[in-house]
Amino acid sequence: VKTDAFETDLRQALAREAAAVPAAACERVRHRDYRPRAHSRAAVASAGLVIAALAASGGAYLAGVTRDSAGGVPSATSPLTGATITLDGYRFALPAGFKAITATCTAPIRGGLAPSATVGSKFAAGASAHGGCVEAALFSGKLTLPGTASAVRVGNHQGYVMAQPAEHRIALYVSIPAAGGGHWLVITAKDLSRAEVVAIAARALG
Amino acid sequence: MRMQWLRAGSRQEFERFVLGRSDQLLRTAYLLAGDLAEAEDLVQETLLQVARRWHKVRGMDHPAAYARRILVNAAIDGAGQRGRRASELASAATFRLEDRPDYRAERALRAVDTQAVLLAALARLSARQRAVIVLRYWEDLPEVEVAAVLGCSVGTVKSTASRGLARLRAAVGAQASSGPAGAPDHRPVNISQRRSR
Numbered sequence: 001v002k003t004d005a006f007e008t009d010l011r012q013a014l015a016r017e018a019a020a021v022p023a024a025a026c027e028r029v030r031h032r033d034y035r036p037r038a039h040s041r042a043a044v045a046s047a048g049l050v051i052a053a054l055a056a057s058g059g060a061y062l063a064g065v066t067r068d069s070a071g072g073v074p075s076a077t078s079p080l081t082g083a084t085i086t087l088d089g090y091r092f093a094l095p096a097g098f099k100a101i102t103a104t105c106t107a108p109i110r111g112g113l114a115p116s117a118t119v120g121s122k123f124a125a126g127a128s129a130h131g132g133c134v135e136a137a138l139f140s141g142k143l144t145l146p147g148t149a150s151a152v153r154v155g156n157h158q159g160y161v162m163a164q165p166a167e168h169r170i171a172l173y174v175s176i177p178a179a180g181g182g183h184w185l186v187i188t189a190k191d192l193s194r195a196e197v198v199a200i201a202a203r204a205l206g
Numbered sequence: 207m208r209m210q211w212l213r214a215g216s217r218q219e220f221e222r223f224v225l226g227r228s229d230q231l232l233r234t235a236y237l238l239a240g241d242l243a244e245a246e247d248l249v250q251e252t253l254l255q256v257a258r259r260w261h262k263v264r265g266m267d268h269p270a271a272y273a274r275r276i277l278v279n280a281a282i283d284g285a286g287q288r289g290r291r292a293s294e295l296a297s298a299a300t301f302r303l304e305d306r307p308d309y310r311a312e313r314a315l316r317a318v319d320t321q322a323v324l325l326a327a328l329a330r331l332s333a334r335q336r337a338v339i340v341l342r343y344w345e346d347l348p349e350v351e352v353a354a355v356l357g358c359s360v361g362t363v364k365s366t367a368s369r370g371l372a373r374l375r376a377a378v379g380a381q382a383s384s385g386p387a388g389a390p391d392h393r394p395v396n397i398s399q400r401r402s403r
Contacts, residue, residue: 194243
């Protein structure tokens with residue numbers, strides 16, 4: 001391959017690949033809230049107490065966060081200062097502005113898992129006034145992961161993410177060892193980033 | 207900080223900056239990371255950092271260059287984590303993309319496609335080589351600006367680009383001489399993104 005032709009091919013390949021980024025993804029990035037958040041002294045002190053408490057209790061959550069941060073996974077998540085929803089003993093702290101709701105708020109992700117049975121309560125959900133929502137459910141049984149999932153660490157657990165960028169929807173599947181067979185925690189969300197969904201799950205499982 | 211941000215009216219300036227630059231940042235991030243979700247996270251982290259320092263960044267000659275530098279270095283720093291994730295994905299017993307008929311078909315199609323060969327080879331370069339190639343051939347930056355982004359000398363940029371291009375050429379050459387059977391490796395984490403387009 002001659003240098004000029006090769007470099008032309010390379011430029012064209014990169015341009016075509018870059019042009020294939022979906023418009024919905026650009027839209028999503030454009031409309032996130034990037035304003036610096038105010039940190040009051042009280043909030044900083046509270047955060048310090050929470051970190052100290054987590055460290056004293058074994059620091060499972062902190063361990064997960066540290067590993068992710070060291071590995072370069074962005075920590076660009078909204079603070080989990082919204083409502084806390086509960087599902088079979090797991091407490092899910094939601095991002096600021098989220099409130100608990102009793103109705104289901106997300107449709108299943110296309111190509112996602114087809115679990116055999118739910119475990120315990122059916123689901124727990126929260127939503128924001130801006131259209132964001134998050135729903136958690138537990139499933140049992142052996143599940144086949146879809147080929148479109150990508151692996152992610154969720155604290156000390158293995159998770160898999162599936163996204164539908166065009167619809168701003170994402171699903172996180174986390175394998176949870178349990179007596180009598182494995183369980184799956186499934187969090188489905190709308191208008192939340194992968195980092196935010198992973199943070200919600202890591203905190204609940206920590 | 208927040209009061210200063212609002213009082214100076216710089217919020218609107220920052221929002222204009224995001225509107226004008228985020229698409230390019232996202233496309234660059236996608237080429238660097240090879241995964242759309244990773245790219246979005248990289249851009250989000252970059253713009254949050256820019257927002258935190260906007261009172262300084264707004265006075266710079268080239269705020270976009272500052273944002274690009276944050277993005278590229280975040281992508282390089284996070285490359286190890288992405289690599290581990292990709293290999294974890296490829297080795298999971300329940301997740302063998304090689305066994306999927308649609309994947310084999312996609313791979314066969316790619317074998318006759320120089321663009322696909324180039325992109326697959328690009329994904330196998332080191333994070334730094336990939337950054338140099340993307341900045342030179344997608345962002346069209348001169349070597350001196352690539353050096354500024356990466357915080358290294360122009361000589362290092364030249365040698366890194368040379369090694370990266372040699373590997374890309376070798377991949378294309380191998381594909382041309384061996385045909386479909388010699389198709390290069392894939393980018394497993396990117397398959398879903400391709401299907402969803």
